[in-house]
Amino acid sequence: MSAPPVRPRRPGRAFSVLLLALFAGTAGLFATTSGLPLIEGLAVALAGVGGSAVLRPRLDGARSPYAVVPALGALAVLAAAAPNSPLAELFGGVAALTLLAWLADDPRRSPGGVVRAAPSLLLVALTLGIAWMSALFLPTGSARVGFGAALLVLVTILVAILLGRPELIDREPPATA
């Protein structure tokens, strides 16, 4: 007796569109606070978001991670041009956060990815919030940058160590050992 054929279910797309709109909105807000002229800033944000949205369904297998490159590029350009202001810092961080949320909603995977990714996204949001609040309430601009940079250097060193030695996060050796 043969096994019954496998029939896939089509997930709803409304939530995906909503997330994309949210990402585009935050990137647009970030563009308005960046140092670029309004039209150019919005064009960069739109090109980044649109490029990633177009590329994601077209890149399969090993090439699929590269769909995020236009969005990352756009965020980097806007960030490099942005002046030091609390609003630009907040919108930049939130735009990166919504990019992660949009990545969690992959149409090729099970629906509800954002809900399942909520714990890790909340952790990122919490870190971002603490960093922004700390920077906001420090007196001078240069001290703010120095404090944030030192904090992030420490974080980056920690991430590099964890990337090199994933077993530090593991609680159990692989069963294939």
Added chain:
Amino acid sequence: MTAPAAPPPSLRWTPLSHLLLATGVLLLVLGVALRAAVPIFVALPLVIAPVAAALSGPRRALPARLTWEAYGAEAEVTIRGKVQGSPGGDLRDVVVEFARPRDLVESAPPTVVRDDGTLRFELHWRAPYPTIAVVEPPEIAWLDPVGVVLRSVVGRGERLTVERYPPELLRLGAVRLDRVLALPGETRSRRVGAAGEFFGIQEAAPTDPPRRINWRATARRGRLLVNEFELDRTGDVLLLIDVRPTRLGADTDEVLLGAARAAAVGIASSFAREKARIGYASFGEFIDAVPLASGRGHRFRVHEAIRTTRPSAVAGPSERCAATLPRFFPPGVTTILISSLTGDADSDLVVHLRRRGFPTIVLSPSPAQLLATERPLAPADERLAERLERLARRQRLARVWNHAPVVDWEDFWSLGGFVRLLRGPGRRRSS
């Protein structure tokens, strides 16, 4: 002695995580260099996300069980299976990566469906030529929803063997093979059937023909009874594959050997069902042989030997094959030689085998359709080249026919001619 390969780590970072981290570090450097805080704030979520995903996901390898099976006939290969997690386990973020064997091509994208605690998948592949392909278990891993961390899933399951050969070979077992034992009557099959020495009486089944009914016993008992017979073992057969390199090139040799392996497995399976003794040898530079025997264990041994047969880089002389063969197999055993007969010395092999007392039948996979796809010619030139190739091959086969019957295997999904040749009385005369 080489050390065993290290097992893959339970936790791995995906290329996306490297991409996010690289961008984050770049923005961080930019922020410090420009004395600007905004790039640092944009970098923060990107560098934190992989670690946050690893910390918020499962902290140990997930248990799961893979069951899968291959379906389909001839060229069509459909593989259906499921991955079952632990009770209450969530497999929505479990991903499977399949390693498709070289002999099979994808005819449609795979279908993957996740139900409660179960991941079902269906693969649609196609075998362009008869093949014996081993499909390795898929890589199963938990991938966090953002797609930055992979964690292994325990319990990968068994390898799957896909056997595709012409269906006519299933009827091959009815062929009566010659025996090469000194006292063949002393070795009986353990199988009870419809012909041979009388074994006993049993209740008639609706499928039993009238000629098997024991009318006297039926009259005594008042119900239909039939005779049972102890089957004679059918005989002995040697499968010999010529794996020497030919002028066609390594790629074409590989495809032809794949078809030869599939045919050998089909022939061995059919005769093994009839309890025949089967021997197997492949000849490249030297001979690799599995001596004559029967039984389930031997069947597995022969299958493994056929499956692991690879093309040889060096061609040994035909005389060496014929001279070495009697060390493993008694002369007189029915020998099925599978050879493309495209090498210069291929036809000599048949002559040498006959001289050493091995009655040989040649099954020759034709390279015609493979060569036709390789030649970049205009249609008219292609027709001419095809015709010349056919004439040359016919002449080559005719030379071999002087010494042994030959089946030109052109349509890889049909071996009706070969089965008819083996079943017909002409085989004995020509051998």
